[in-house]
Amino acid sequence: MGDRSDDGWTEGGCLCGAIRYRIDGPIAAGCHCHCSLCRRSTGAVVVTWITVRRETFRLLKGTPRRYRSSPKAERSFCGDCGTPLTFQRLDLVGEIDITVASLDAPEHHAPDRHIFAANRVPWLRLDEHLCAYAEEGPPEPAG
Numbered sequence: 001m002g003d004r005s006d007d008g009w010t011e012g013g014c015l016c017g018a019i020r021y022r023i024d025g026p027i028a029a030g031c032h033c034h035c036s037l038c039r040r041s042t043g044a045v046v047v048t049w050i051t052v053r054r055e056t057f058r059l060l061k062g063t064p065r066r067y068r069s070s071p072k073a074e075r076s077f078c079g080d081c082g083t084p085l086t087f088q089r090l091d092l093v094g095e096i097d098i099t100v101a102s103l104d105a106p107e108h109h110a111p112d113r114h115i116f117a118a119n120r121v122p123w124l125r126l127d128e129h130l131c132a133y134a135e136e137g138p139p140e141p142a143g
């Protein structure tokens with residue numbers, strides 16, 4: 001357990017401990033996503049994601065529940081405690097997004113931009129110095 005980013009791996013999991021995962025590889029700078037689907041699916045006004053190459057993401061314990069959150073993406077969460085875990089675009093199967101807050105040490109993975117900033121809740125003031133894209137912004141190569 002823990003975060004060993006300097007050595008190339010990172011672990012995380014859900015609130016109740018039923019799901020544990022490990023990332024064996026680099027983690028690209030993440031984003032704060034303000035889209036309405038992230039908001040509704042988590043119950044949070046903004047969701048911070050990191051992106052990794054799919055083959056570096058490995059479940060150590062448990063099987064998350066999955067559902068199609070839109071025609072082009074699937075999300076997973078812990079079926080016991082509800083922690084949102086991943087976002088998988090069906091047309092981009094080589095990478096997967098992971099909720100930074102489910103990492104054991106999210107403090108090591110600061111995001112570098114806002115996406116879907118046009119949908120932002122107007123009273124939220126957060127990291128105003130970061131780039132803000134109205135929608136998805138430029139593609140971020142994972143790893």
Ligand SMILES: [Zn+2]
Nearest residue numbers: 014016078081
């Ligand atoms: Zn859980």
Ligand SMILES: [Zn+2]
Nearest residue numbers: 033034035038
């Ligand atoms: Zn989103």
